[in-house]
Amino acid sequence: xxxxxxxxxxxxxxxxxxxxxxxRTTFERKPTxxxxxxxxxRGQRSVREVRALRDVSFTVFEGTAMGxxxxxxxxKSTLMRAVAGILPPSEGSVEVWGKAxxxxxxxxxxxxxLSGRENIILGGxxxxxxxxxxxxxxxxxxxxxxxGDFIDMPMRTYSSGMSARVAFSVAVHMxxxxxxxxxxLSTGDARFRAKANEKMAELRSTARAMFLVSHGLNSIKEMxxxxxxxxHGALMMRGDPEVxxxxxxxxxxxxxSAATEDEV
Ligand SMILES: Nc1ncnc2c1ncn2[C@@H]1O[C@H](COP(=O)(O)OP(=O)(O)OP(=O)(O)O)[C@@H](O)[C@H]1O
Ligand SMILES: [Mg+2]
Numbered sequence: 001x002x003x004x005x006x007x008x009x010x011x012x013x014x015x016x017x018x019x020x021x022x023x024r025t026t027f028e029r030k031p032t033x034x035x036x037x038x039x040x041x042r043g044q045r046s047v048r049e050v051r052a053l054r055d056v057s058f059t060v061f062e063g064t065a066m067g068x069x070x071x072x073x074x075x076k077s078t079l080m081r082a083v084a085g086i087l088p089p090s091e092g093s094v095e096v097w098g099k100a101x102x103x104x105x106x107x108x109x110x111x112x113x114l115s116g117r118e119n120i121i122l123g124g125x126x127x128x129x130x131x132x133x134x135x136x137x138x139x140x141x142x143x144x145x146x147x148g149d150f151i152d153m154p155m156r157t158y159s160s161g162m163s164a165r166v167a168f169s170v171a172v173h174m175x176x177x178x179x180x181x182x183x184x185l186s187t188g189d190a191r192f193r194a195k196a197n198e199k200m201a202e203l204r205s206t207a208r209a210m211f212l213v214s215h216g217l218n219s220i221k222e223m224x225x226x227x228x229x230x231x232h233g234a235l236m237m238r239g240d241p242e243v244x245x246x247x248x249x250x251x252x253x254x255x256x257s258a259a260t261e262d263e264v
Contacts (some may be wrong), residue, residue: 011021013209014060014083018092020245021053021078036038051204054233056094058225065210067224067241069248070215074230080182083211098177098208099128104161112156116166117142119155123170141173146192160187172199186215197223217245 029044060066064146068076081087084100109126110119120141124134142151145165147158155163162186171179181200188196200223204210214220220227220241227244229236231251237244 011061011063013062013064013097015095016059016083016092017057017083017095019053019056019079019089019094020051020091021075021082021087022090023050023052023078024048025050052164052233053082053118053230056230056235057092058228058231058235058238060209062208064226065204065212065224066212067220067227067244068230069215069220069227069245070203070230070236071252073232075233076230077182078233079230080180080211081214083178084180096178101127101174101176110155110163110167113154115153116145116147116151116155116158116162119166120170121148124174127170127174127176129174137173141169144169144173161189161192164188166194168196168199171258172203179203179207179210181211182213183215217249221245 023161024074025048027046027048029046056075056079068079070076076085082089083096085094085096109123109179111122114206117138120138121134124137125131129137145151145162147162147165150158150162155166158166168181168188171181179200197219200210200212204223212220212224224241226238227241227242228238229248235249236251
């Protein structure tokens with residue numbers, strides 16, 4: 001992972017080469033009741049490996065709005081985390097020219113005991129803004145969420161849509177070069193979605209590039225200039241959103257999924 005200011009080709013925004021990410025989780029295998037009695041309750045330690053991304057390579061040029069589609073568990077969020085620099089590659093490399101929007105954009109990193117406003121300030125600092133910049137912008141970010149008095153309540157009292165509003169607002173207001181939105185819109189209501197779509201359209205012209213993960217295939221077609229389809233960690237296809245979405249839909253139909261246009 002590297003964050004660079006000058007790219008070899010001026011228009012390059014993100015370059016991912018042979019990226020693989022493997023999660024390793026150690027867990028205690030639950031013994032059956034009988035085994036537990038025999039072995040006095042001692043579990044067996046096991047390691048489970050998930051190859052979440054397998055040899056993924058692509059480049060993204062300035063001005064691209066990249067949609068990422070694929071089934072649950074396909075590796076979309078993992079790819080976003082790797083591009084945002086939160087997750088180191090197990091193999092391969094990720095190069096990003098500019099500042100990717102923060103953890104908060106991906107819905108993690110909030111301290112639930114702090115208020116929305118306090119999290120906005122922390123989020124701004126975490127994304128590299130100066131204290132002054134953050135203070136200047138905090139009210140605007142808070143107002144944009146339109147969650148009223150809740151903004152000064154601890155975030156553990158928020159509905160998931162309210163949290164999504166805060167996450168999205170932080171992400172779009174901190175002037176990222178690379179804007180990353182991972183399903184932040186899925187829990188929002190109709191009004192919030194409309195507002196968020198408008199904001200993203202505006203940012204598309206100022207941000208260097210944008211990544212949007214969504215199960216809403218129509219949003220991908222409407223908002224993105226490019227699309228990638230991931231399946232079991234592998235990049236199946238990259239290209240025009242209309243074409244990629246069609247192929248993906250054909251593929252899920254073949255797999256006899258009961259998926260509908262906007263809930264794949
Ligand atoms: N922190 C983690 N530890 C272990 N395994 C993980 C972790 N995060 C994700 N995985 C696994 O990696 C794979 C890819 O997960 P990922 O969250 O990237 O999928 P996704 O495409 O974003 O799915 P969704 O559409 O459900 O959000 C899955 O098999 C998942 O179980
Ligand atoms: Mg995900």
